[in-house]
Amino acid sequence: MYIPESVEINEVVLRDGIQNDKKIVPTDDKVRLVHDLAACGIRRMEISSFVNKKLVPQMADAEELWERIERKKDVIYSALILSEKGLDRAIRCRVPHVSFFVSASETHSIKNSNKTVEEAMKEALRLIGKARDAGMGVRAGVMNTFGCAYDGKVPVSAVLKHVRAFMEREPDEIGLADTTGMANPRQSAELLKLVKDVTGDTPLSVHFHNTRDLGLANVWAAINEGVTIFDSSLGGLGGCPFIPGAKGNIATEDFLHMMHEMDILTGVDLNRFIDVSLGFEKVMGQTFPAFVTHLQKAACGC
């Protein structure tokens, strides 16, 4: 059992969390949320992608958002990049850190990006070089690492092939995303052991979904394999728009609670974070799936 002293959270609510939500969040509320998250102690956050605003209307205000946020020196603000056009927009916005993800599943790659895996990887490697030339920090990651809704099981060899290709470009970090929420903790532990052999000293981050209630079990497995960087989303927002009622990303407040109970430092004030989450529930007009948000201050006689 390996227990780190501290872990790092990459808060993704403003990108993965809300990207598919029908409620378009006013830019004012997004700016406020970015500032509130930093005030809670969040030191890294992905706040937009740069995509076609007709396809993802929630991200249409990316330029305005990047212009209006007050950038704190000790916070890493990041964006997800899906195309060269998106990268160019990010460069114009002086985005300091970007993520690139390539699917490990052929069917998903074609449906998601209209590129084969090989084409998508070639393009990603070229864009990673361009981003580095622009002075950006880079995370290179694998989508559908733990399974694909179309193809089912994803071969470990496909994941390792991606990681090896990325490593040649010397990214700041390798990311593994459980895009479909299909990971289980045995698989997470076994795969992470193999990936670590390839990544060596390059930091590894993981992005788990909680679609089948295995998000925090996978976190525990990853913690034990030495992973210390975790994507999570305020309220547990996000997830798959094609499954009614499906839960989304692991919830930042549940993750924080778990870490603090295990005496692992996060640098984040949980109670303050919960207040931010409750405030954002009002903006979104919904109750979020996170567990501890509504429990924390409740008295319980059980």
Next chain:
Amino acid sequence: MYIPESVEINEVVLRDGIQNDKKIVPTDDKVRLVHDLAACGIRRMEISSFVNKKLVPQMADAEELWERIERKKDVIYSALILSEKGLDRAIRCRVPHVSFFVSASETHSIKNSNKTVEEAMKEALRLIGKARDAGMGVRAGVMNTFGCAYDGKVPVSAVLKHVRAFMEREPDEIGLADTTGMANPRQSAELLKLVKDVTGDTPLSVHFHNTRDLGLANVWAAINEGVTIFDSSLGGLGGCPFIPGAKGNIATEDFLHMMHEMDILTGVDLNRFIDVSLGFEKVMGQTFPAFVTHLQKAACGC
């Protein structure tokens, strides 16, 4: 990482799952559920307690239920015992297996049973002897093992003291219950190592709640410590009636899904179990908190 070939489920929906629900389940539906669960492959289930029907009206039909169920030879049917009067009723019903639980928290013990921990333990040990004399299988367990809503942290020494006292009566099994859903996987792993030193070859079972979304993370920690007997509740029913919206026990279908994905055998047909769960949702007039119930047959394009 330790992975067992198989695990055993103790299905508790008919006791812990529904005991505090306002909807009183007709005995006909309870009988049908007992039979349906056995038909799915469930080989152990707790189907009632024997308590004051004014205090727990859901359990008022315990005698009729035990009379009406068809007992399969390869299924263990069990009841929770809270008093000598309850034990005498169980003996008259020819209940073959019983559980006794004593709280590790002084405040909870007094509020829950109107006895100090010492008084409750003395009584439990006497009743365990009586149950064994009546030829019953016995599980002796600790409540509030991982934390108390009143007293907060529960000392490990209090848990170990209970386990040692129980072991002198040679129960068939020792159980550890996370009554309040306060366990975390680090704590589960650390405590289980210590408890195993006391229990030796006597089987250990765990009963986790999912109040803070850590149920299956605790399961993964317990699996790795060699535990192979798990309480779970169809649909994730149960939990604390004093926290609005609090999730209950770990959901049997989510637990089954997790095990099967990790190639651990349960002997239970998950798809058939989900059909039973969906049928029981109609009886209860509610959607259960379990995650995979409504996902299993859904197509997902994420």
